Amino acid sequence: NIEIEGHNAVQLATMEPRRTYKPLSTAKNWYEYFKDLNGIDSIESVNPDFTPRGSERGNIAVCSMLKLASDSVSSVLTALAALELTIPDLSQRERLTIHMLGGTARELMVLRLNEEFLHLLPKLQLVTVGYIGPDIPSASGKSPLLPSECCQYCTAAGRKRHIFLRRSLYHECDEASLFPEFPPDLIMACNSGHADEETESWRPTLERILERNIPALFTTFNEAEAVDEQSVLRRMGARFIQDCGKNRWHGLVPKIENFGARYEVFYNNYFTYIVKGKK
Ligand SMILES: [Zn+2]
16 A cells, blocks of 8 residues: 555645635635635634644644644645646646656655645546656556545545656656656656755756646745756746745745754745746
């Protein structure tokens, strides 16, 4: 079973699929997402600024739980926000395919949350997410489509989510099958650090992404990384359809990086930008 339940990851998808489409962009922050879209009852224990309402111990615990939940579902909502921006008729779409590059334990631990695409997009029948990267666990290098178990409501409605895994650099993937079989609506790389680490192998991948002329969403742990990555891509002639900026859907759990004496706080998917083809 590929669906690893993380010991410390709180995973709270919207409980039931929505019947009417309410764009994610109508929620201005995590509080409004949990209250107006996700519909979780315990949001009543939290203030709009995500501090606990009152000093009850229980409310403090709910606050921590929802912050952990935001960290888990951050990549899905970040992708959804990019899809809303790049696909004008998103609410009418019955199929969506996303290529997730790099693919780390973080993304693979929260596969179950791909269900959120089905729950927030009422017309969507099938969502396919491909995880592609050199560290993806896959014995053969090419693995078939793996259906995942949906919730009772989606299952009864015949709605499906699939994943596939490719242990390969994106530009070395078997294009003969990957693109014709699973043409992506969005390419996404979470916290890739492509301007900082493995820059040699990222370069041809970035070239390939720009050649494909498909919206590509990148996230970073901090602003400096996003700025560096933006200059790399600008030098390559990339067309930015969203400049780098703080992501409304970054995880709410602060993480600390220790550079000797200097401590820096960063977040999951803290900054984002979107490119599509070349100018
Ligand atoms: Zn469902």
